[in-house]
Amino acid sequence: MTGGGSTRPGDDAREREFGRERESGREGESARELHCSRGDSADRYARAALTFLAEPGDLVLGAMLRQVSPAEVLALVRSGCDLLPGLAGLEPGTVSRALARWRAKLADVPSPSRVAMWGSGLLRFVCPGEPEWPTQLDDLGDARPLLLWLRGGADLRFACLRSVSIVGARAATGYGTHVAGELAADLAGKGWAIVSGGAYGIDAAAHRGALAVGGCTVAVLASGLSFGYPRGHHDLFDLICRDGLLVSERPPDQAPTRPGFLVRNRMIAALSRGTAVVEAALRSGALNTARQAGELHRPVMAVPGPVTSDQSAGCHDLIRDNRATLVTGACDVAELLTPLGEVGDGAVAANRRGLAGRDPAVPPGVIDPVTACVLNAVPARSGRGPATIATLAGVDLDTAFRCLGLLAASGYVERCDQGWRRRRESDAGREQ
Numbered sequence: 313m314t315g316g317g318s319t320r321p322g323d324d325a326r327e328r329e330f331g332r333e334r335e336s337g338r339e340g341e342s343a344r345e346l347h348c349s350r351g352d353s354a355d356r357y358a359r360a361a362l363t364f365l366a367e368p369g370d371l372v373l374g375a376m377l378r379q380v381s382p383a384e385v386l387a388l389v390r391s392g393c394d395l396l397p398g399l400a401g402l403e404p405g406t407v408s409r410a411l412a413r414w415r416a417k418l419a420d421v422p423s424p425s426r427v428a429m430w431g432s433g434l435l436r437f438v439c440p441g442e443p444e445w446p447t448q449l450d451d452l453g454d455a456r457p458l459l460l461w462l463r464g465g466a467d468l469r470f471a472c473l474r475s476v477s478i479v480g481a482r483a484a485t486g487y488g489t490h491v492a493g494e495l496a497a498d499l500a501g502k503g504w505a506i507v508s509g510g511a512y513g514i515d516a517a518a519h520r521g522a523l524a525v526g527g528c529t530v531a532v533l534a535s536g537l538s539f540g541y542p543r544g545h546h547d548l549f550d551l552i553c554r555d556g557l558l559v560s561e562r563p564p565d566q567a568p569t570r571p572g573f574l575v576r577n578r579m580i581a582a583l584s585r586g587t588a589v590v591e592a593a594l595r596s597g598a599l600n601t602a603r604q605a606g607e608l609h610r611p612v613m614a615v616p617g618p619v620t621s622d623q624s625a626g627c628h629d630l631i632r633d634n635r636a637t638l639v640t641g642a643c644d645v646a647e648l649l650t651p652l653g654e655v656g657d658g659a660v661a662a663n664r665r666g667l668a669g670r671d672p673a674v675p676p677g678v679i680d681p682v683t684a685c686v687l688n689a690v691p692a693r694s695g696r697g698p699a700t701i702a703t704l705a706g707v708d709l710d711t712a713f714r715c716l717g718l719l720a721a722s723g724y725v726e727r728c729d730q731g732w733r734r735r736r737e738s739d740a741g742r743e744q
Contacts, residue, residue, distance in 0.1 A: 358382035359439055359459045360563075361421045365389065365414035366458070368561045369575045372410040374454030375402055382458070389414045422563075430461075430564055434553075435537055437461045438468065443717040446472045449582050451608050457561040457579065463537045464557035466505075470721055471528050471557060472583045475505040476645055477605070479580060479598040480514025480590040481623050488514055488591035488623060491615055493521035495590065498642030500527025507532065507584045509576065510545060510558070514590050514598070519552060529556040530583065534576040538564035559583075577601040585649045586611035588639060592626030599626050602636060611648050612636040679722075682707060686715035687724055687734075695730025 359382045366373045376385055379399055388396050392415075394408045431437065438444045439459045446469045449456050462468060478496055480488060492514045496506045500522040508515040510531035522529035531552050535541035537560050540549055549558055561579070562572070577600050581587055587605040589612070592598040602612045614636035617624025630636035639645050679687065682705075689704035690696060702712035716732055719725040726735045 354383040355381050356437075356439055356459075357424050357427060358386040360427045360437060361386055362414075363458050363561065363563050364420045364422065365417045366410075367569075367575070368457065368572065369452075369455040369578065370410070371454045372402065372406055373458070374456060376407070377458075378454070390418065435461055435463050435564055443713060443720070444469050446583055448472065449579065452578060452582050455578060459561065461537050461560050461562070461564060462557055464553040465555055466528055466530070466557045467720065467727070468530070468557055468559065469717075471505045471530055472507070473721065474503060475507050475530070475584040476649060477507040477580050477584040477587040477601065478514065478518035478590060479508060479577075479587060479601045480592055481596050481598065482511050482513040482515075483623070484513035484517065484591050485617075485621060485623050487617060487621070489517040492517035492590040493524070495588065495615070495642055495645070496521030496529070497525045497527070499645060500529070501525045502642060502646055504646070505530060505556075505584075507580055509534070509573075509580055510542070510549065510552075512542060512544070516545065516548060518590075519548060522556075523551055526555070531556070531558050532576060532580050532583070533558060533560045534562070534568035534573045536560055536562045536564040536566040539567050541568050573597055574600050578604045581605035581610060582608055584610070586613060586645070588613040588615065588645055589627050589630060589636065590615045591617060591621075591623045592630075593623050594625050594629065596626050599630070602630060606635060613639040613645060613648060615639060679719075682711065683715040683718055686712055687719055690716075690719070690725050690732050690734050692734045695728040695733045697731040701732060 362373065362382060362385065373385070376396075376399065379401075380396060384396065389411060394404070394411055396407075399407070437459045440450070440456065444462075444467055445460075460468070476499055478492055480492060484492070496518040500506055505528040506518050506522040507530045508518045510516075510519065510533050515531075519529045519531060529552055531549065533541060537558050540546060540558075552558060559579070561576075562568075574597060577597060581601050581604040587602055587610060589598050589602050592602075592614075602614075605612050612630065612635060614627040614630040616631065616638060617627060619628070627636070631638050637644075637648060639648070685705040686701060686707065689701045698709060698712050698716065701716070702709050705712060705715075707715070716725060720727070723735060725732050
């Protein structure tokens with residue numbers, strides 16, 4: 313059952329933010345260390361450490377991080393002091409109680425070497441402001457995740473540029489699983505990434521529907537990625553990781569908590585352009601996801617079911633109360649989520665799969681001169697590290713990473729084990 317580092321766009325540009333992200337791409341741990349100062353590295357470790365102390369979506373911690381760095385917060389927790397100079401807008405009692413909660417868990421904080429070991433294996437984590445961070449999560453305000461643990465071959469920010477969440481009941485009916493699977497497959501075939509929660513029922517049907525047509529799917533788990541709840545979906549999670557992603561804000565080995573499922577739902581709602589509810593009983597957690605999507609001003613959709621089915625009663629309530637738009641298929645969803653003037657689904661799907669001449673999303677003539685210099689420094693075959701690319705392009709590292717993010721989002725380059733390389737036609741067209 314499922315229910316800042318970057319500047320937030322204005323309300324008038326919110327729809328365009330998803331389709332025209334200026335930065336994307338994923339950095340490897342070794343590449344990221346090249347451009348991080350010592351303070352940046354300390355803040356990355358501090359964010360990882362704080363996920364062991366605070367619950368996801370902790371509003372007090374989020375408010376503190378608007379004013380001070382993660383490293384300063386972690387130092388305050390360890391110091392035993394309840395005062396931090398320059399911290400305004402929070403009641404001292406509220407801060408003291410939060411610090412007491414976090415200090416009770418200090419023994420759980422791993423060493424930097426332990427965090428590095430996780431990052432050097434199948435897992436990695438991304439922090440706000442980094443190229444792979446999806447900026448739409450900044451809409452969550454103080455409830456924004458501290459960081460995201462990731463496992464899988466896709467780039468999270470790029471995958472979520474054009475995505476839709478499909479959620480619903482765990483105890484789904486045959487009707488619900490069929491509709492969810494067909495809806496996900498049809499949307500994935502049109503170039504949409506499918507976001508869901510990895511649970512039994514509708515979630516699993518949505519993930520499998522996307523996988524069946526070679527599409528990208530993102531599973532946002534309520535547990536840590538190494539724990540992998542539900543355990544019965546181990547094989548499904550492995551399949552998702554091939555071309556999609558597993559995502560969690562919890563430390564890798566942590567089990568889910570009962571409140572954690574509802575807190576997790578805010579990420580499912582925030583990551584995508586809109587949320588479609590396929591089946592939901594009157595007290596389904598999927599209705600929580602729909603509510604949070606509405607609060608974030610994302611379109612909410614619901615699939616009607618048999619009037620005799622309790623599992624569709626929540627969907628019918630959403631439609632009757634005008635909290636969701638009735639949809640019956642992928643065309644309805646795509647039409648609702650595609651802003652006027654944006655290219656059609658067929659063109660986007662072709663571009664994603666390399667079927668439309670394998671043209672990048674942004675024409676070469678639109679690229680600015682600095683970004684063009686960075687592109688010229690990226691090799692076509694073997695990868696090249698970002699420091700070398702910056703040197704060859706005659707720019708600093710921050711500029712190089714900004715340009716690489718733009719080029720990755722536009723389809724020109726991709727990350728590889730050696731750093732960055734130009735996007736290969738064989739990869740772009742493997743679905744052909």
